[in-house]
Amino acid sequence: MYQPIIPIGGLAGWRFLQQTYDTQFETFSKSTELKRDTDYFRENIGAVTTAEELVSDRRLLSVTLGAFGLQDDLDNRYFIRKMLEEGTTNDDALANRFTDTRYKEMSEAFGFGPGEFLKVGEEGFVDAIVSRFETASFEVAAGEQDESMRIALYAQHEVADLAQSDSSNDAKWFTLMGDPPMRALFEKALNLPESIGQIDVDQQLGIFKDRAQSVFGTDQLSDFSDPELVQDLITKYVVRNQIASFSASMSGQSIALTLLQS
Known part of the structure; x- marks a missing residue:
């Protein structure tokens, strides 16, 4: 898989990454391994109707978790299943009790919880998850060379999104x-x-x-x-x-x- 080029650390490295981001991201997105994962997700996620089905398919789960920066939980299938099944509508739901808000965001995105509407089949759902996965995967790849670059890339879009929330x-x-x-x-x-x-x-x-x-x-x-x-x-x-x-x-x-x- 294509690895982002960061020739130097610190501020100079960050400015280089900003200047070359579009070109590097486009090349990264065309990587065979990444495209294989996203194509599989597009072709199979539509058949998923429960959290159990999602966590039972490691490839679907990998894209799902990666999209929310939670790829390290890939082997914690029972935990993720509970997180998704309980949803976010109840105050005592597992996702609402975690300080890490990414779990809640993931649970809301799928709608597996009680009283929630399943969003897997909604228009734009697949494109949104795939886009997040590609972006997050690039950030992870950059972080393998320099963790500060991963955090900076992540913050560049997440801080602005948070600022504009209601x-x-x-x-x-x-x-x-x-x-x-x-x-x-x-x-x-x-x-x-x-x-x-x-x-x-x-x-x-x-x-x-x-x-x-x-x-x-x-x-x-x-x-x-x-x-x-x-x-x-x-x-x-x-x-x-x-x-x-x-x-x-x-x-x-x-x-x-x-x-x-x-």
């Missing part, structure tokens, strides 16, 4: 905090420690909003519908991540030098 500002922040890639990006861009996740969630909300106000001049996530603000966010993330990686590398070299000299 939810309240606090609800948007909670969604962001429950989405691992977006959370990682904001934590780094706002220079927050990962340990912030260990404190009360309402306190986390206050810290995220205060720091966003300080760094970006706003704590309103709807403002991130502005592409320039999103790029500013991603630039800060990439630069801070590069600095952190460089510092860690230098620290490791210093330790090695000390050991050699002792």
Whole structure:
């Protein structure tokens, strides 16, 4: 399968990836392996009527999970089946009890839950899932070379989508905090420690909003519908991540030098 070209890390690598994205993504989408997966999904998903049928077909499940960035759960079939079967209409549904909002999004997309309408046969359903899968697969491939590039690519579309949603500002922040890639990006861009996740969630909300106000001049996530603000966010993330990686590398070299000299 075609592997994205990222000749250098950090901000220069991100700018190169942005400039060549359309060409690289088109080439990646034509990869034989990827096309084999998407063709199989198109040809077979229409026959699926239950969550059990979906998780029983590993190839269909692979595309489904990959579309929502949940490919690491491919072997957790019982867990995914429960997630899909319970749907999202009940407050105590499994998808609603998870902080990672991608599970809820996946469950809503299929409509297997009680009182929900099955969406598999709806017009545009297959194209939407396939498009998400292709995009997410490219991001994963980029991340195999540089994880920060995967997160930046993901955030480029997800932050804007979240900004334009109808939810309240606090609800948007909670969604962001429950989405691992977006959370990682904001934590780094706002220079927050990962340990912030260990404190009360309402306190986390206050810290995220205060720091966003300080760094970006706003704590309103709807403002991130502005592409320039999103790029500013991603630039800060990439630069801070590069600095952190460089510092860690230098620290490791210093330790090695000390050991050699002792």
